[in-house]
Amino acid sequence: MTSAVQTRCALCPVQSTSLCGALNEETSCALSRIAHRIRVPAGRVIYGGAVQQPRSFGIIVSGVIKLVITKPDGRQQIVGLQFPSDFVGRPLVGNSNLSAEAATKLDLCCFSGRAFEALMREHPQLEHALLRRMVEDLDAAREWAFLLGRTTAQEKVASLLYVIAKQMGKTNRNLATKSDQGFHLPLTRMEMAECLSLRLETVCRQFKQLKDQGVIAASGRRNFDVLDVDELKRRAEYPKGASECMQ
Amino acid sequence: MTSAVQTRCALCPVQSTSLCGALNEETSCALSRIAHRIRVPAGRVIYGGAVQQPRSFGIIVSGVIKLVITKPDGRQQIVGLQFPSDFVGRPLVGNSNLSAEAATKLDLCCFSGRAFEALMREHPQLEHALLRRMVEDLDAAREWAFLLGRTTAQEKVASLLYVIAKQMGKTNRNLATKSDQGFHLPLTRMEMAECLSLRLETVCRQFKQLKDQGVIAASGRRNFDVLDVDELKRRAEYPKGASECMQ
DNA sequence: CGACATTTTGAGAAGGGTCAACGAAAGTGG
DNA sequence: CCACTTTCGTTGACCCTTCTCAAAATGTCG
Numbered sequence: 240m241t242s243a244v245q246t247r248c249a250l251c252p253v254q255s256t257s258l259c260g261a262l263n264e265e266t267s268c269a270l271s272r273i274a275h276r277i278r279v280p281a282g283r284v285i286y287g288g289a290v291q292q293p294r295s296f297g298i299i300v301s302g303v304i305k306l307v308i309t310k311p312d313g314r315q316q317i318v319g320l321q322f323p324s325d326f327v328g329r330p331l332v333g334n335s336n337l338s339a340e341a342a343t344k345l346d347l348c349c350f351s352g353r354a355f356e357a358l359m360r361e362h363p364q365l366e367h368a369l370l371r372r373m374v375e376d377l378d379a380a381r382e383w384a385f386l387l388g389r390t391t392a393q394e395k396v397a398s399l400l401y402v403i404a405k406q407m408g409k410t411n412r413n414l415a416t417k418s419d420q421g422f423h424l425p426l427t428r429m430e431m432a433e434c435l436s437l438r439l440e441t442v443c444r445q446f447k448q449l450k451d452q453g454v455i456a457a458s459g460r461r462n463f464d465v466l467d468v469d470e471l472k473r474r475a476e477y478p479k480g481a482s483e484c485m486q
Numbered sequence: 487m488t489s490a491v492q493t494r495c496a497l498c499p500v501q502s503t504s505l506c507g508a509l510n511e512e513t514s515c516a517l518s519r520i521a522h523r524i525r526v527p528a529g530r531v532i533y534g535g536a537v538q539q540p541r542s543f544g545i546i547v548s549g550v551i552k553l554v555i556t557k558p559d560g561r562q563q564i565v566g567l568q569f570p571s572d573f574v575g576r577p578l579v580g581n582s583n584l585s586a587e588a589a590t591k592l593d594l595c596c597f598s599g600r601a602f603e604a605l606m607r608e609h610p611q612l613e614h615a616l617l618r619r620m621v622e623d624l625d626a627a628r629e630w631a632f633l634l635g636r637t638t639a640q641e642k643v644a645s646l647l648y649v650i651a652k653q654m655g656k657t658n659r660n661l662a663t664k665s666d667q668g669f670h671l672p673l674t675r676m677e678m679a680e681c682l683s684l685r686l687e688t689v690c691r692q693f694k695q696l697k698d699q700g701v702i703a704a705s706g707r708r709n710f711d712v713l714d715v716d717e718l719k720r721r722a723e724y725p726k727g728a729s730e731c732m733q
Numbered sequence: 734c735g736a737c738a739t740t741t742t743g744a745g746a747a748g749g750g751t752c753a754a755c756g757a758a759a760g761t762g763g
Numbered sequence: 764c765c766a767c768t769t770t771c772g773t774t775g776a777c778c779c780t781t782c783t784c785a786a787a788a789t790g791t792c793g
Contacts, residue, residue, distance in 0.1 A: 308632045312724055316635045318628040331618045335625050363610035370613060371578045373620040378582050380627035381565040385555045387635040388563045388683030392749065428772060436635030438750055443773055460772065477559055675740065685782060690741055707790060741788065
């Protein structure tokens with residue numbers, strides 16, 4: 240009975256932290272039976288956009304997805320990033336102007352929409368786990384709104400780098416034990432700007448400032464290293480020298 | 487069997503559009519048995535904040551709730567509004583720095599957390615309906631992020647008024663058949679500013695501009711009327727004269 | 734009616750946007 | 764492997780929207 244899980248999922252790096260990890264043997268076994276791994280090149284649209292692919296769902300095994308809202312007049316805003324172990328897809332509801340795009344090349348653990356939805360009906364536990372994820376995503380989306388609304392450019396860039404470092408650190412090695420090899424930025428400057436509702440020139444300037452002040456180091460275009468985690472976190476959370484506001 | 491629904495919920499103005507409306511007789515009946523109506527004065531914190539009340543859930547029957555994120559340094563951002571028929575509460579997950587406050591006095595249809603969660607386990611359909619709501623809320627939260635990130639002050643104020651007019655129109659009369667009595671603003675200028683990530687002076691100026699240009703009319707501090715729905719909608723969606731950007 | 738919070742209006746400052754030019758990688762084809 | 768093209772990133776100068784601070788006006792509620 241557990242053979243499917245053992246053979247196909249035992250090696251999966253995100254098994255324990257993803258949706259599957261919250262399921263009992265039987266349900267996760269059933270899920271593993273309808274799962275198949277796919278690789279997706281960077282830039283590919285996963286869902287949304289013009290094309291109405293047949294609905295399907297997935298879990299990120301490796302790579303980063305950006306969630307972007309596009310309006311008819313062309314304005315875009317990235318309203319979230321998804322990292323390994325995150326659930327991908329919008330179950331139960333129709334299309335919106337949200338789309339998901341591969342920011343990097345991806346490994347996805349995929350489920351056909353039909354099979355997955357059938358499985359949800361059979362296994363309320365799956366739906367339960369999904370509900371929990373969606374509520375967590377909801378919190379994350381609102382934090383993102385806060386970031387867009389109430390922070391300075393400096394804080395925005397610091398926050399984004401902090402989030403990325405934390406997430407990439409999770410999959411590579413522990414951020415606390417300062418990785419000395421640095422992180423690969425999954426986003427271009429332009430994409431960072433679209434995340435933070437800034438212009439890419441502004442992202443550049445803030446990035447440079449963090450570099451000049453010794454908080455981060457950068458090598459090449461898309462690599463950075465966190466020299467002072469605490470300082471980065473501080474800048475992510477409190478604009479300027481607002482330390483006196485704390486109690 | 488249906489008596490509980492008939493006696494207690496038949497008169498409920500939001501029955502059909504709320505969570506209950508998505509349930510079958512049996513489940514909605516069971517839900518109605520654990521429901522109780524409460525009135526909440528404006529300003530009351532529904533959940534979150536310092537106090538850790540026992541968890542409970544609810545459905546808004548009348549009134550408006552604001553969802554606000556508060557950071558340790560005192561910065562606040564309203565990240566969503568909830569209107570009649572919306573589900574209130576964060577099932578399954580622990581506390582975050584999100585809190586819900588009554589923007590106006592409320593009528594809530596309340597469920598104790600324990601009873602509601604027990605009911606969810608017994609009736610997967612309830613969990614299913616809730617999942618759908620949460621995914622919709624997730625979309626709404628991301629649209630809110632877009633609003634904060636990619637719009638001008640003018641567009642922000644217009645969007646907020648448009649949303650409010652649509653929602654209040656729903657409960658009063660149809661917005662399409664221009665209400666001539668106007669809408670009651672559930673928010674102060676300050677709260678509008680907190681919604682839109684603007685200063686209240688900026689909200690004022692944009693409000694005045696919409697008034698001067700004949701899009702809306704205002705009488706008293708907290709009443710407004712939509713004179714030109716289409717123009718308001720246009721301003722909510724496209725900043726300045728960006729009409730040529732459309733195709 | 735009067736005290737008070739809320740709203741409105743004004744003038745000046747500033748953070749980030751805009752435009753433009755330059756530099757540095759990364760891909761491409763010979 | 765090198766010249767070429769193209770994309771991406773960096774830097775500078777200037778400008779505009781929105782913020783900030785201040786004061787006056789208007790509703791609102793006891």
